[in-house]
Amino acid sequence: MTGSARDAKVVLRLEGITKRFGALTANGEVSLDLKQGEILALLGENGAGKTTLMNILFGHYVADEGRVLVDRNGGGLLELEPGSPHAALEAGIGMVHQHFALAENLSALDNILLGTEKLAALTSAHAPARRKLEALMAHSGLNVPLDARISRLSVGEKQRVEILKALYRDARVLVLDEPTAVLTPQESETLFRTLKTLAEGGLGIIFISHKLAEVMASSHRVAVLRGGCKVADLSTAECSQRKLAELMVGHEIVETIRTTGTPGGSLFVLKGVSAGEGRDALHDVDLDLKSGEILGIAGVSGNGQTMLARVISGLEPLSAGTVMLDGRSLTHASARKMIDSGLARIPEDRHHDGIVGAMSVSENLAIEAIRKPENQRFGLLRFSAMRERARKLIEAYDIRCQSEDSPARLLSGGNIQKIVLARTLETVPKVVLAAQPSRGLDVGATSEVHRRLLAARSRGAGVILISEDLDELMRLSDRIAVIHRGRLSAAEPAETLDRSALGLRMAGHSGEEAA
Amino acid sequence: ADPIKVAAIYTVPVEQQWVSRIDKALKAAQERGEITYTFSENVANTDYERVMREYAEQGMDLVVGEAFAVERAARKVAAEYPDTAFLMGSSFGPAQPNFAVFDNWIHEPSYLSGMIAGATTKSNVIGMVGGYAIPEVNRLMNAFMEGATSVNPDVKFLVTFINSWYDPPKAKESAFAMIDKGADILYAERFGVSDAAKEKGILAIGNVIDTADDYPGTILSSALWHMEPTIDRAIAAVADGSFEPADYGPYSFMSYGGGSFVVDESLAPAEAVAAAREKEQEILEGLFRVNVNDTEPKSTM
């Protein structure tokens, strides 16, 4: 957007990068330039090859064809040694990975210093490093407690540590793979403000995102990958969200639109529920879900959402309170009982809690109902029935996989989410718990998830939607409650709330104050 | 005549004191050209029967071994190979047609070394470290204890089993513990005990093998086992075709030279040595019988 970025020199150039995994071409002849001080957004569907491309750039993967050129201070563009993160770091490339690459058992400072000192050194020179980092933090606004163990940091803080890792090494190119997928809106805003400051200081930045709004707001240029190939490379000013979405998917995206519904009576009720201890505990939570409504739960991550989801999923014992479904108690129900009583649960971490990666798609589709007669007889599995059903669900939910027998781990995040949706929603549940259901999903997959949740609502199910994405909450919810420090506010009709009011409540201000 | 073919099967490595005596006697016979000798050591129990068969199939004339833990199987295999002579360490009797037995009957010299120890101890505490409490060990310890109390009723014993044939560091630690408790003589059933005695400057009693040269000034007395009388008789019997399934055990007795008693006279009181020699004579002449007691010895303090 600043004119200067336009004619600045190129600091990074990818030339004809091709990468194949077996039969699949993850990247096909991708070429890309990045200029000094430029913020480039890299877009594409799940599995389009964005992460692969960045991993090649950083040396985690070796390209089959093509090369990476980096500007050496003053020396012009030189080819980067392939397959060496070390060389990439030396050349001034910093990378923030999609999944954090941090040692949880070390402090933030030690993580940042890792690999910057001679391994043979007899001591670690903390003092000068600390001085440099404090200056960096002051300048960039990336504040982290340097001496805290990573395991104690929030997601946002970890993100900042990742960026500091790159800045500490004087990176001139910074790559961020889906940096905002796990951040709250506030954190995202802060991050982009920081990135802008850094770019103004001459840093070239590439970030990957599925959130078109932030791409529009924060990038100078957009490159779009589809099926591994670059299909567009244009200035953000020439774009619109709709156009970007179409470029990514290759066809028009139908926006999911919520029609006002007529909620029924009380369906699922939590009364005075407390559970867990420490930061993520729940205190005296009341919740009243009606049939045919979507109840949104907003909150900054780490305020008890995870515990709430676990309680409703039957994974966490209550220390106080009751849980009722349709007037029947589920207070100490196990996960099994919850499922059998008609609760569909979409876990927030689909890789960790959602699927068994080594098992096949069809097994993952059957796992919650494995003891049901349709899947077994006298304890013997009915494989053909399971496969049959899997094929139907794959069809109905458009799950992209080689076959129902391929291991679920090979599917992309969006398709893994579809497995979870398919197996839970197929049971025609009374209540759907959806925790961060579109986290990390591309626009297509996200709208698919939304469509399914709305469909469940319109056939009379109650949906609890836990999300950090305010747009998603505002768009889908009938009522919204805010969770803060383990306490849940009373739900209010979504129409009466706006982003700023929600934002204030998420920060801990009460409804009256906010109003 | 051609040397006869002899194979030995040991369930422990040949370094084990007990087995080393058999090995030594067989090696000597080989030196003399009477036999060809081969052995398998550290043979697991499960494999014992197979090894016996393999040797028998190879046409061995004599198979020597220890049948202790594989008694039934060993006898069965032997019966199937009547052309091979078997001479096995065993607590039971011989069996037709070809199963002879032996054992280390050195309770007699053990008794004598006990007499020396009982007379020499000043603290009246004797420590005894054994491997496992099996009859072949218990028997010698009991005889030793009896010998000691016969000359010194006040003597007390400390007994420990380390549950291993091969853990000298552990045996040594057990010995140290006994020294801490006041023992001034140690009965060294296992490797490691004499080392502790030497290190702390006290005395040790040798057992089965003569280690006096390894621990100068430490080994007070030893009860030695000699397999030569047993082995040589068996070899001769096989060579001239007169092998019988007999009990070769008595050839380990002192009167046949299968057991002997040595004492370091510079370390023991002269009158004690004299008394022991006198008893030795009685034993040799058959005037005194040392009791055989296979029960596990216990500490007496």
Added chain:
Amino acid sequence: MIEILDILLTANFWAAALRIATPLIFGVIGALVCERAGVLNLGIEGIFTAGAMAGWMAVWLGAGLWGGVLVAALAGAFFGLIHAILTVPLGLSQHVSGIGVTLFATSLSYFIYRTALPDVSSPPRIEAFQPLDIPVLSDLPFIGPALFQQTPLTFLALFLVVATAYMLYRTPLGLAIQAVGDNPAAVESQGLSVYALRIGTVVAGSAIMALGGAFLTMSAFDAFFFGMVNGRGWICIALTVFASWRPGKALIGALLFGAFDAFQVRLQTEVGTFIPGQVFLMMPYLLSIAALIVVARRADYPRALLVPYFRGQR
């Protein structure tokens, strides 16, 4: 009761505990370092045997005692390298590779020993390390005999505990080792080689383990025997968990085990008349399990333990 106190309050008892603990200290430090880097090393039992045999054999062939120690360490490093190559770049099961290495190292040591010394009915001896008599210090009451009448290898073991703790917590290398055992991706993304770090650590850790074996043949005793390692290596694997992968706690764990063992020996002569000897021998193991139950909740696993790392693969 009084008798138990009597036992615990003697300097000799603690001297024995420290002696018994010494090979365990080497073993647990070595195992701990490997596991910190994410590699379980069940080759330890065999590496002990190899260290015991190689060190002893070197001295017997004429190398000096410290030369023997070096040879033992090299033998450990050799088997550590095999384990490292199998488990790190090749990513094979750490359990199987470890047991394979134990089998290989043990049988190779035995085979070499027997083939080199076919005719020993009494095992040959070497002149082993003798307890140091440090002037002043060893004359201190209680502390003197307990602490300062030990052989040099015991002091080396104690030094290694301190050095390892310092290395792990204070040096860039140690931090990198901790990181690679927690999240190899963190190490790789900072430009370090996961393979080099893990292989190097396993090799070094195995060399340290081998010193535990060397202690048995060159300090605790002066000859090599088959089977003399007698499960000590396995104990170290247990102690590593007990120690929550911390060198300081590892020392405490090894000392406790040594103390149980020293105590067991003394108690056996005390009350062995009415209680079967095996009960005493079980004690160290049962108490280790009990101790583990107490510390289990706080155990802080290296997260990448047992997980092979392949570049460019998720």
Added chain:
Amino acid sequence: MIRFEPRGPVPVSRILAVSVAAAVAALILAAIPMAFAGLSVFEAYGLMIKGAFGSFFSFTEMLTRAAPLILTGLAAAVAFRAKLWNIGAEGQLYAGALASVAVGTGAISGPSYILIPAVVLAGALAGGLVMLGPTLLKTRLGVDEVVTTLLLNFVILLFVQMMLEGPMQDPMGMGWPQSEPILDEAALPKLADRMRIHWGLIIALVASLGTYFLLKRTVWGFEVRAVGENAAAARHAGIPVTATLVRVGLLSGALAGLAGVGEVAGLKGYLTADISPGFGYFGIVVAMLAGLSPIGVVIAALFIASIFVGADSMSRATGVSNYLANLIVAMALLCVLVSGLFLRFRIRFVGSPAAKETSR
């Protein structure tokens, strides 16, 4: 630089080729110590094969040794499937042996069709119960089972010794620490006249088929696999993780216990504290060689048994130290381990164009 790329399904021909290559590599490696000991290498190989397969006797001996390995291998395979690291098969084997002796030496009497099942069940039950402790400690208190099972091996062996020197000692045993002999009606029948091969092998084969069926075809096996691959997701999906682990622990221990039953009731007839030359530990190796497949376990156990029996017999025929046998087993094991890589991965030598071409 070498790089590995995972491959998809492997054709049988490739499995065969790689196995043969591994065996050849192992034999070449084994030639080193053989030559060191002054053997003529080819003659030694011939003797090895003869030792394992040369006669009906040697063949049955090989099978006899494989039987307990199959069972301990299954014990490890089942447990490892659920990521329950049972390193305690050795102890469980002894527990099984002890229990079968307790039942089979006259505690109950009756005809074979009562006594044999009783002995077998007692052994399985004892092994299972021993594994129950570590499993519960793991699921309830989070105590690492590698350590508890490992330590229990020592405890159980000592307990067995204690029983054999105490209440269970054979009064006719001249003071030897051994149990009374198992009654004839309680002993597993022999499979061949004059040979040692016994019904333990049949039990092992049936157990392997049963385990295969259980893991592959039943709901229960499904749950085991789910828990092993991702316990968190399994729990979320309503699978009772703790109960599954407990069942796995019981089954694993029971299989190891059966190995002990075979060794006393089938092979030896009475119990001593040294019936197992490390069958429990070798079981882990067998299981992993088999890729945790219950059918593969049978093949792996036969492989290990034939190498050992063959090499052991060869060492005897040539007069070389019989420690050579274990050395050759170890080398073969390492070779087979490495060869498994050629099945799971394509190996690419980066920089060589030819290799690049074929990898596509």
